[in-house]
Amino acid sequence: MRTAPAAPAPVTSTNREESLRHLPEEARAAFHRFQAVGDPAGLDPVIFAILDDFIPHHSAVPLADLPGTTNLAADLGFDSLSITEVVFFTEDLFAINISNEEIMQVRSLDDLRGFIRRKVAAPATR
Amino acid sequence: MPPLPVITGLGFITSIGQGRAAVLDHLREQRHGFEPVEFFDNPNLPVKVAGTVKGFSFPTPNWRDWRWPDNLTVDRELLRGLAPHGVYALCALQEALADAGLQAAQLTDGTTGLFCASAGSPFLLGNFIDQMHATRGERGNPMGIISSIAGTLNFNLAAHYGISGAVCGFVSACASSSHALGYAMDEIRLGRQQRMLVVGAEDLTAESIVAFSSLRALSSNPDPDTASRPFDRGRDGFVGTGGAVAVIVEDLALARERGVHVYAELAGWGQAGDGYAVVASHPQGAGLREAMRRTLVDARVNASEVDYVNAHATSTPAGDRSEALALHAIFTRAGAKPRISSTKALTGHGLSLAGVMEAAFCALAIDDGFVPGTAHLEEPDAVCAGLDLPRASLEVAPRFVLNNSSGFGGSNVCHLLRRPT
Numbered sequence: 001m002r003t004a005p006a007a008p009a010p011v012t013s014t015n016r017e018e019s020l021r022h023l024p025e026e027a028r029a030a031f032h033r034f035q036a037v038g039d040p041a042g043l044d045p046v047i048f049a050i051l052d053d054f055i056p057h058h059s060a061v062p063l064a065d066l067p068g069t070t071n072l073a074a075d076l077g078f079d080s081l082s083i084t085e086v087v088f089f090t091e092d093l094f095a096i097n098i099s100n101e102e103i104m105q106v107r108s109l110d111d112l113r114g115f116i117r118r119k120v121a122a123p124a125t126r
Numbered sequence: 127m128p129p130l131p132v133i134t135g136l137g138f139i140t141s142i143g144q145g146r147a148a149v150l151d152h153l154r155e156q157r158h159g160f161e162p163v164e165f166f167d168n169p170n171l172p173v174k175v176a177g178t179v180k181g182f183s184f185p186t187p188n189w190r191d192w193r194w195p196d197n198l199t200v201d202r203e204l205l206r207g208l209a210p211h212g213v214y215a216l217c218a219l220q221e222a223l224a225d226a227g228l229q230a231a232q233l234t235d236g237t238t239g240l241f242c243a244s245a246g247s248p249f250l251l252g253n254f255i256d257q258m259h260a261t262r263g264e265r266g267n268p269m270g271i272i273s274s275i276a277g278t279l280n281f282n283l284a285a286h287y288g289i290s291g292a293v294c295g296f297v298s299a300c301a302s303s304s305h306a307l308g309y310a311m312d313e314i315r316l317g318r319q320q321r322m323l324v325v326g327a328e329d330l331t332a333e334s335i336v337a338f339s340s341l342r343a344l345s346s347n348p349d350p351d352t353a354s355r356p357f358d359r360g361r362d363g364f365v366g367t368g369g370a371v372a373v374i375v376e377d378l379a380l381a382r383e384r385g386v387h388v389y390a391e392l393a394g395w396g397q398a399g400d401g402y403a404v405v406a407s408h409p410q411g412a413g414l415r416e417a418m419r420r421t422l423v424d425a426r427v428n429a430s431e432v433d434y435v436n437a438h439a440t441s442t443p444a445g446d447r448s449e450a451l452a453l454h455a456i457f458t459r460a461g462a463k464p465r466i467s468s469t470k471a472l473t474g475h476g477l478s479l480a481g482v483m484e485a486a487f488c489a490l491a492i493d494d495g496f497v498p499g500t501a502h503l504e505e506p507d508a509v510c511a512g513l514d515l516p517r518a519s520l521e522v523a524p525r526f527v528l529n530n531s532s533g534f535g536g537s538n539v540c541h542l543l544r545r546p547t
Contacts, residue, residue, distance in 0.1 A: 018188070088268050091265055
């Protein structure tokens with residue numbers, strides 16, 4: 001086993017454009033706007049696109065039209081694995097790290113929206 | 127009457143066609159499935175031919191880029207955990223289940239098991255490992271393991287179909303799916319299961335195929351019409367292929383109760399190790415000889431009763447020679463002369479897929495009343511003198527058919543199939 005270096009190099013997205021490539025145009029544009037102006041409030045199209053990509057069973061109602069209290073597990077059918085995929089994709093896209101404890105706090109669409117906005121607005125720790 | 131395993135459903139995604147009818151045509155008419163390929167976009171590679179799986183495309187590790195023929199259905203939710211060969215396998219299993227007149231709901235009561243074989247996906251595993259290195263272990267695709275390691279087929283298919291009977295994966299390289307079929311037969315014969323789904327599959331990617339170039343095991347012949355020529359003096363290695371084949375094995379009593387068509391009975395199987403080398407087969411084919419002998423004993427069939435042998439022969443100089451010697455030991459020495467061919471002359475070598483693919487070909491031969499020939503065989507190796515190696519397919523209905531497989535480490539597995547009585 002190799003010894004970890006004293007000062008870890010920053011972990012960046014493995015391939016941000018690769019992650020974005022499959023998102024709808026509206027989501028890609030929202031992400032690029034966020035990159036340009038840094039306003040996390042405009043990230044909803046990105047968040048909905050990610051959820052839509054990993055949702056186990058597609059919702060008859062567009063995610064953006066659902067109430068913010070909609071529960072990811074009970075109402076939308078997300079299980080632990082699909083949530084993990086959403087987390088991985090989000091981590092990779094925004095080059096952030098999300099802990100298991102943080103994931104446990106996210107239950108509804110509003111929770112997720114708020115969490116990602118806070119997370120990407122926080123100063124990068126890595 | 128003790129349980130008797132029989133084949134009631136077949137599904138094919140192969141280099142020589144998708145679906146039973148296409149495969150049958152290719153086998154009967156001796157049409158191969160090879161095309162020129164350029165792995166890694168590198169014209170310097172000596173390997174220039176592969177048994178391609180038409181209509182499927184896996185250009186990147188990202189499942190969103192994958193394509194398959196319009197007539198096949200692949201559930202998007204399932205796709206995320208699949209390797210390319212998992213997509214093939216799902217399609218082949220769907221066909222086999224439909225062929226056997228089975229609905230998914232009939233597979234969940236514990237009487238149906240699932241045995242699979244593949245080498246995993248070096249293509250996806252490599253990508254997953256690269257990703258871990260790039261992030262120094264801090265991030266990785268959650269589906270990375272599920273989709274890439276050996277076992278990916280049984281993980282995915284067992285969960286998808288709700289299989290609560292026996293579920294297992296088999297890894298013995300090119301004998302893997304032959305082991306899966308053999309042990310599936312035992313599950314039926316021991317009364318543990320009434321039905322077994324047996325699936326063999328492999329990716330067809332540069333990572334899966336070119337790896338064998340390091341062993342100098344691949345043909346460097348650039349001509350798709352002659353690169354794979356088992357038992358020929360001019361053979362220079364195997365031609366790789368991928369795809370999937372699914373076989374539904376049921377107890378005869380259940381098949382009769384359901385009133386379904388029986389392709390062939392699975393009369394016996396056997397296996398034996400070479401105890402010799404990691405890669406090379408035993409020079410006299412000792413393990414394969416013993417595996418054939420044990421299979422005949424298990425099936426209570428004499429060598430002289432065997433009408434057709436689907437040989438393992440991959441078109442490598444050493445392997446085909448060993449098998450020819452083993453065939454002489456079992457058949458020529460007993461005064462028997464079955465028709466012998468290697469259908470790898472048409473398909474290429476499917477590695478873990480090969481055993482069950484060729485068992486399915488044997489079932490087709492029994493069911494449709496023909497013996498496949500060995501395509502591309504112009505000048506048989508001198509060691510084959512005395513063996514009956516038809517070039518073209520023969521309109522001869524075989525009753526007893528032997529299927530041979532051999533894998534790394536000297537694993538040899540054979541099955542004996544019998545025309546339904």
